[in-house]
Amino acid sequence: MRFQSLFAAALALGAALAAAATAQPIAIVNARLMTAGPEGEIARGILVMDGGRILAVGDERTAIPAGARRIDAGGAPVTPGFIAPRTLLGLVEVSSVEGTTDGRSDDPELSAAFEAQQGLNPRSALIPAARLGGITRALVAPDYDDGAPDGPPRLFAGQAALISLDPAKGLDVRPRVAMVLDLGEEGAARAGGARGVELTALRAALDDVRFYLAHRAAYDRGETRTLALSRGDLQALAAVVEGRQPLLVSVSRESDIRDALALAKAYRLKLILSGAEEGWRLADEIARAGVPVILNPTANLPTRFETLGADLRNAARLRAAGVEIAILGGDGAHRVREMRYFAGIAVARGLPYDQALQALTLGPARIFGVSDRLGSLSAGKLADVVIWSGDPFQPMSQPRAVFIAGAEQPLTSRGQALRDRYMAGDRP
Amino acid sequence: MPLHSARRAWPTVAVLALSAALAGCATTRPTQPPAATSAAPAPKLRAGLDPRGVDPFPSTYRRRSAPAVAILNANILTGTGAEIRGGGLVMAEGRIVAVGQVTPPPGATVIDAKGGWLTPGVIDAHSHLGVFPSPGVSGHADGNENIDPVTAQVWAEHSVWPQDPAFDRARAGGVTSLMVLPGSANLFGGRSVALKNVPAATVQAMKFPGAPYSLKMACGENPKGRYGSRGRAPATRMGNVAGMRRMWIDAADYGRRWDAYARKSAKGDAGDPPKRDLNLDTLRGALDGEIAAQIHCYRADEMAVMVDVAREFGFHVKAFHHAVEAYKIRELLAANDICVATWAGRWGFKMEANDGIDATAGLLTRAGVCVAIHSDDASLIQRLNVESAVALSAARQAGLEISDAEAVKWFTANPARIMGVLDQTGTLEPGKMADVVLWSDNPFSIYAVARKVFIDGALSHDEDDPAGPHRSDFELGQGGDR
Numbered sequence: 001m002r003f004q005s006l007f008a009a010a011l012a013l014g015a016a017l018a019a020a021a022t023a024q025p026i027a028i029v030n031a032r033l034m035t036a037g038p039e040g041e042i043a044r045g046i047l048v049m050d051g052g053r054i055l056a057v058g059d060e061r062t063a064i065p066a067g068a069r070r071i072d073a074g075g076a077p078v079t080p081g082f083i084a085p086r087t088l089l090g091l092v093e094v095s096s097v098e099g100t101t102d103g104r105s106d107d108p109e110l111s112a113a114f115e116a117q118q119g120l121n122p123r124s125a126l127i128p129a130a131r132l133g134g135i136t137r138a139l140v141a142p143d144y145d146d147g148a149p150d151g152p153p154r155l156f157a158g159q160a161a162l163i164s165l166d167p168a169k170g171l172d173v174r175p176r177v178a179m180v181l182d183l184g185e186e187g188a189a190r191a192g193g194a195r196g197v198e199l200t201a202l203r204a205a206l207d208d209v210r211f212y213l214a215h216r217a218a219y220d221r222g223e224t225r226t227l228a229l230s231r232g233d234l235q236a237l238a239a240v241v242e243g244r245q246p247l248l249v250s251v252s253r254e255s256d257i258r259d260a261l262a263l264a265k266a267y268r269l270k271l272i273l274s275g276a277e278e279g280w281r282l283a284d285e286i287a288r289a290g291v292p293v294i295l296n297p298t299a300n301l302p303t304r305f306e307t308l309g310a311d312l313r314n315a316a317r318l319r320a321a322g323v324e325i326a327i328l329g330g331d332g333a334h335r336v337r338e339m340r341y342f343a344g345i346a347v348a349r350g351l352p353y354d355q356a357l358q359a360l361t362l363g364p365a366r367i368f369g370v371s372d373r374l375g376s377l378s379a380g381k382l383a384d385v386v387i388w389s390g391d392p393f394q395p396m397s398q399p400r401a402v403f404i405a406g407a408e409q410p411l412t413s414r415g416q417a418l419r420d421r422y423m424a425g426d427r428p
Numbered sequence: 429m430p431l432h433s434a435r436r437a438w439p440t441v442a443v444l445a446l447s448a449a450l451a452g453c454a455t456t457r458p459t460q461p462p463a464a465t466s467a468a469p470a471p472k473l474r475a476g477l478d479p480r481g482v483d484p485f486p487s488t489y490r491r492r493s494a495p496a497v498a499i500l501n502a503n504i505l506t507g508t509g510a511e512i513r514g515g516g517l518v519m520a521e522g523r524i525v526a527v528g529q530v531t532p533p534p535g536a537t538v539i540d541a542k543g544g545w546l547t548p549g550v551i552d553a554h555s556h557l558g559v560f561p562s563p564g565v566s567g568h569a570d571g572n573e574n575i576d577p578v579t580a581q582v583w584a585e586h587s588v589w590p591q592d593p594a595f596d597r598a599r600a601g602g603v604t605s606l607m608v609l610p611g612s613a614n615l616f617g618g619r620s621v622a623l624k625n626v627p628a629a630t631v632q633a634m635k636f637p638g639a640p641y642s643l644k645m646a647c648g649e650n651p652k653g654r655y656g657s658r659g660r661a662p663a664t665r666m667g668n669v670a671g672m673r674r675m676w677i678d679a680a681d682y683g684r685r686w687d688a689y690a691r692k693s694a695k696g697d698a699g700d701p702p703k704r705d706l707n708l709d710t711l712r713g714a715l716d717g718e719i720a721a722q723i724h725c726y727r728a729d730e731m732a733v734m735v736d737v738a739r740e741f742g743f744h745v746k747a748f749h750h751a752v753e754a755y756k757i758r759e760l761l762a763a764n765d766i767c768v769a770t771w772a773g774r775w776g777f778k779m780e781a782n783d784g785i786d787a788t789a790g791l792l793t794r795a796g797v798c799v800a801i802h803s804d805d806a807s808l809i810q811r812l813n814v815e816s817a818v819a820l821s822a823a824r825q826a827g828l829e830i831s832d833a834e835a836v837k838w839f840t841a842n843p844a845r846i847m848g849v850l851d852q853t854g855t856l857e858p859g860k861m862a863d864v865v866l867w868s869d870n871p872f873s874i875y876a877v878a879r880k881v882f883i884d885g886a887l888s889h890d891e892d893d894p895a896g897p898h899r900s901d902f903e904l905g906q907g908g909d910r
Contacts (some may be wrong), residue, residue, distance in 0.1 A: 308907025344874030395817035
């Protein structure tokens with residue numbers, strides 16, 4: 001009981017602090033600033049935020065505005081908030097409970113036009129849990145409904161959105177950040193049973209989009225040939241064929257990655273690779289194409305024939321070749337917080353530490369086109385800031401404070417509430 | 429106190445050899461099966477008809493011969509609750525010879541750990557390697573005999589594909605022993621098998637010598653979902669429990685008939701033996717304490733019902749697996765001497781897993797419950813030390829003081845106990861199997877790599893081997909090259 005009232009008091013305090021955060025500048029002093037940006041690492045630095053943005057980042061001589069709230073980090077690491085590169089946060093509550101999952105379209109007429117941000121639930125219990133992993137932003141990407149594997153052929157899963165993990169700000173949604181597509185075994189299975197079927201269907205679809213864009217009026221009058229996709233999907237793909245919206249392609253096998261690169265080149269598409277377990281086999285080609293990769297550095301099993309080459313050093317090898325990378329979590333939902341551990345595992349397998357930190361921050365910010373606002377502790381950027389108890393990649397470390405656009409977030413979760421209820425008797 | 433005996437169904441050559449080797453250890457195992465202890469020789473049943481006849485699938489595991497090894501200048505988490513700074517370990521003839529301040533015996537290979545960390549070999553008490561192998565193609569899906577809710581007659585070892593590449597990956601993660609269970613679609617899924625994680629062409633050559641069998645059971649969503657959706661029992665949780673109780677009655681009756689037969693034949697009265705039933709053999713073994721009951725169960729309320737069912741029929745639940753709500757009934761579990769095999773960070777993937785929390789292992793440990801961090805997953809099995817670190821961090825964040833030396837039991841001694849092999853492995857103590865991991869760093873560090881893994885004293889994974897790790901037949905000539 002005593003603890004529960006303390007807990008309630010802490011919550012109230014957190015809320016009060018959150019309210020205060022918008023009104024008052026905050027200076028984090030005595031911080032090991034791991035900026036992930038050009039400022040590099042500042043051993044005993046000061047970070048000032050105000051009005052939701054980072055005002056200044058520098059050494060101990062950095063000016064602190066009058067009236068600022070001071071937080072002494074005690075020399076502990078301070079990082080940008082992490083950006084989870086591919087999640088279902090806000091679209092899933094209990095994975096196996098259909099009514100709580102909104103990340104998949106099973107309507108064949110609504111694939112590319114399906115937008116992930118519709119149906120987001122800012123009150124999802126997964127969002128505070130993810131924040132406890134130091135995550136402040138996430139790409140919410142549609143997935144495929146494989147409940148009906150024998151259904152009509154499907155190509156695109158839909159469009160991903162970038163969200164903040166601050167429910168008070170309505171998750172600050174940035175819609176239509178990427179178009180999601182599977183290539184390889186699973187994509188082929190959905191598109192018609194063979195890789196060649198999917199690639200052909202994909203080229204036909206992209207040609208149809210170009211045709212549609214050139215003959216929109218005639219199409220609407222019904223004076224054109226029949227096109228493979230619905231009108232909504234054709235419209236949604238305009239940004240892709242015009243190179244404004246990246247195509248986020250799940251792909252694993254070397255040859256499939258090569259096919260994706262070739263397709264992107266032929267159609268002048270912006271490409272993001274996801275998975276890319278065999279990416280290391282053609283790291284230089286990926287780098288030359290300027291294509292970034294979202295990956296899980298722990299993927300090292302031939303779970304499918306297309307991942308025979310999966311290897312723990314994939315992240316290090318791709319980065320060494322100059323490929324921009326972003327690191328995934330254990331899944332896109334309940335285990336997304338594992339992304340920081342996975343960064344550490346990549347370090348143990350040869351990825352330089354600063355590159356691993358970037359793969360959680362500035363890397364995904366660049367990949368999703370928001371590096372002007374997010375991804376590093378740099379003056380002028382949104383104040384997504386995490387104060388850690390120690391090395392942020394270590395499970396033994398925990399976040400001490402999380403700010404999203406300057407607003408301090410409560411460090412609580414449903415899991416903690418359960419814990420506190422059942423350990424009340426254990427408290428000293 | 430355990431409610432069951434530690435009797436084993438069969439003596440084997442390997443067990444006898446081990447008993448000899450283990451002389452001097454606190455625990456040795458019986459050399460005779462219980463049925464054979466009766467005074468008069470019973471008339472011999474035809475081969476295959478005696479439930480307690482010869483071991484039909486004996487272990488052919490033999491340790492690889494290896495030179496004596498001394499590891500010096502190491503920090504040691506022994507798995508017994510001790511931490512030794514700047515110590516060493518000596519192993520010879522497959523056994524641990526000395527731990528602490530050691531002197532390398534003449535002729536021993538000496539390894540300077542340079543401040544690295546030693547732990548017992550990692551043990552996973554809940555794995556499906558080999559029965560749900562990689563690649564996960566339908567031709568490999570051999571873990572669930574999900575055509576009937578009661579399939580205690582199936583044995584996981586008959587599904588294990590020794591060429592599953594995940595065995596190699598797990599070894600690189602320090603895993604030296606594991607229990608492979610049937611899946612959880614059925615109320616009674618079948619027998620699990622304890623393996624030593626060595627490359628082999630047959631499952632017999634991996635079988636942990638002398639390890640007892642376990643019975644895999646499942647409550648909750650899986651059985652009722654699998655069968656209820658097909659218009660048959662069980663369709664509900666109450667149907668699950670009824671289905672289990674019905675079978676325990678059958679098993680008790682089956683055991684009664686065999687016991688009566690044994691009594692008669694001991695008196696020289698041959699009589700007509702009952703017909704052997706593979707399904708009931710396994711259940712009877714659980715009732716008699718020869719086979720450990722391992723129950724897949726997520727929710728606290730269901731675990732409490734299982735405790736009552738076990739009391740009703742007089743068997744002991746060795747461990748609840750997954751058990752994400754175990755923190756809600758710590759006292760009940762402690763009082764009944766039931767272990768828990770669980771995760772730190774898995775929750776929310778289905779309704780019955782929705783209340784999983786990361787402090788579970790710490791809370792249970794504080795309450796005196798034996799806890800193992802398990803994988804149930806071919807990827808996680810490679811990082812049970814990291815999953816344990818997540819649990820340890822959560823425990824300490826909750827204010828529970830648990831040492832590294834205590835937490836290391838989560839992936840060493842405690843899973844060994846759940847598998848019934850703690851007398852042979854799971855701790856670094858003289859006389860035990862030399863299953864040892866040399867880590868680059870404290871094993872609760874994310875940067876810790878299992879640099880050298882010894883199984884029965886033989887170096888079985890070596891990060892410094894220029895030839896790279898062992899790769900299964902499956903990987904040869906098709907992508908195994910790096």
